[in-house]
Amino acid sequence: MGREIDLLRNYPKAKRDLSKRLKQKTEQVRNVARKFGKDFFDGDREYEYGGFNYNPKYWSEVVDLRTISPLDEKTIIKSVSKTKKAIITDISNSFCGISSTISNTIYQNINNLKNKLEIISLPFCPEPTSLKLVESFYSDRYTIVNRVLKMFYIKKTIQLKRSSKPDVPGDWFEGPF
Numbered sequence: 590m591g592r593e594i595d596l597l598r599n600y601p602k603a604k605r606d607l608s609k610r611l612k613q614k615t616e617q618v619r620n621v622a623r624k625f626g627k628d629f630f631d632g633d634r635e636y637e638y639g640g641f642n643y644n645p646k647y648w649s650e651v652v653d654l655r656t657i658s659p660l661d662e663k664t665i666i667k668s669v670s671k672t673k674k675a676i677i678t679d680i681s682n683s684f685c686g687i688s689s690t691i692s693n694t695i696y697q698n699i700n701n702l703k704n705k706l707e708i709i710s711l712p713f714c715p716e717p718t719s720l721k722l723v724e725s726f727y728s729d730r731y732t733i734v735n736r737v738l739k740m741f742y743i744k745k746t747i748q749l750k751r752s753s754k755p756d757v758p759g760d761w762f763e764g765p766f
Contacts, residue, residue: 672703
């Protein structure tokens with residue numbers, strides 16, 4: 590008790606000379622880096638992450654609807670007009686839900702879509718209570734990633750171990766079941 594332990598003793602040491610790099614960084618560069626702003630990510634390479642060119646072909650835009658009444662149709666149409674592709678995720682089923690309303694808005698206003706719209710929602714049936722049925726009922730992040738890959742014609746699927754209890758939001762949850 591009371592003895593200090595050096596936790597960095599077994600930590601790997603850097604092979605490059607960090608003192609040289611430290612001398613290269615001016616106070617102005619450090620200030621830009623601390624702000625994590627546009628110059629840090631998209632500016633010159635000396636600020637850290639900048640200096641990259643981004644291909645607009647792979648840009649994506651996430652429209653997070655805060656309200657559905659009134660539905661912000663302008664934002665949806667403007668976003669889909671840029672890429673001519675859309676994936677709609679909905680936490681309810683798609684029949685008569687917000688996802689069908691959004692897809693209808695897109696199809697009425699945009700003629701030249703590159704792909705059919707992808708809707709990821711719950712199946713149109715009662716929610717199951719059996720664990721075996723629940724496993725394939727809910728969509729998760731892997732479902733969304735695989736649909737994106739399919740939309741861009743990338744022949745790859747992501748298969749990771751899914752949760753053994755997909756209807757439980759986390760380890761912290763203590764529900765009635």
